[in-house]
Amino acid sequence: MKRASTSAWVWAFSVYSYVATTLSAAWFARRAARAAGAPMSFVESVSWQGASYALWLPFAGLVWAMLRRFGAGGRGVAVLTLAAILLVPLESLAAAWTDMAFRGAGGGWGEALGRAVGRLPVSILLYTAIAAAGLAAAHRQKAVEVQARADDLETALETARGALARQVAPAERLMVSNGSRRTPVDLAQVEWFAAAGNYVVVHWGQGEGGEREGLIRETLQALEARLDPAVFARSHRSTLVNLARVRETQSLSDGSWRLTLESGAELVASRTYRDDLLARLGR
Known part of the structure; x- marks a missing residue:
């Protein structure tokens, strides 16, 4: 039950982060479009940014799976760091293609690679935030499990003391x-x-x-x-x-x-x- 509660907390936080990031990015996208003389509707901006940041949801699940498999210690951090070498550029490239699709931009792979390089700092920041949240959740889960085992042991000790105290023979x-x-x-x-x-x-x-x-x-x-x-x-x-x-x-x-x-x-x-x-x- 406690493990399921931690997982639910992780996913609830992920959904909150996704919605908050999407709405914030949509607001900035509308401002930028208005300044460029190509205004966009609220629905269009939310759809665009929602599709772009939705790419992080499976990555967040992958981060959590890696932490569950390798733990939140040095080995887990090393695995997350190595995974970033592949995941961050991949997300940046996918987000670049999403931007081009919503804005009707052409240019093919050359344009996509250029946009992906420009998005890398944001992608690194978001991946780091996701990894940090995952590490915090993993440490919380470990603390809950340790406390649960400690409580079970204390109950067992009390049971043993009671068994001796009740001896009649x-x-x-x-x-x-x-x-x-x-x-x-x-x-x-x-x-x-x-x-x-x-x-x-x-x-x-x-x-x-x-x-x-x-x-x-x-x-x-x-x-x-x-x-x-x-x-x-x-x-x-x-x-x-x-x-x-x-x-x-x-x-x-x-x-x-x-x-x-x-x-x-x-x-x-x-x-x-x-x-x-x-x-x-x-x-």
């Missing part, structure tokens, strides 16, 4: 090996699990030396299969995190998340596992 305990000792650890106190071959490293709470950890003889895949998916979710192919123990989240520039746990430990959920996490939680 005694909390499950894990017998964790720590050197020569075996320590019982409530599953609810575990912050995250890390795969270590046929073992799993259990990280929980805080001890005198900082975060406490130990081993259980079980694979991460087998452990995950018996855990509540609303509470424990993958943040990496070798990591399971207790969502109820996430204290803070931060969106990173590459689309991943930094998860800060209650102990102060930090985990990063890549874009792939970020989306898998939300899909698994039904978000």
Whole structure:
């Protein structure tokens, strides 16, 4: 829904820009024609300029498509710049032929090329404005999507905390090996699990030396299969995190998340596992 809203905003702005530019250019065209002693009607001027600037509508759609495909970062800007080398002269030439058709001017290709060169500065300006508007819309869409994912994650964290708070049965305990000792650890106190071959490293709470950890003889895949998916979710192919123990989240520039746990430990959920996490939680 949010993506469709951004697209609708882009097209609404494009239509507004087209109408405003057409009417403004028609007004100037009538003034120029009157000064040259060849007055034209309002309908004729609007038809002429409307046909001329209508050429930009498919180009605006192409700019938006390129931004959707390549993004609004450096790669997208590079693609838009390279596309301008072809699109701007092409539009100038097409507009020149349109001018000649409406004004009944002859001269063939020589006249058209001359007019196209004269229109190039305006065409460059309009293309730059369209590209800038497209970049602004693409950045807005990205910000909306990032915020939507962040909201989904916060909802998932609240769900996990609620699931632990509603537990009635005694909390499950894990017998964790720590050197020569075996320590019982409530599953609810575990912050995250890390795969270590046929073992799993259990990280929980805080001890005198900082975060406490130990081993259980079980694979991460087998452990995950018996855990509540609303509470424990993958943040990496070798990591399971207790969502109820996430204290803070931060969106990173590459689309991943930094998860800060209650102990102060930090985990990063890549874009792939970020989306898998939300899909698994039904978000």
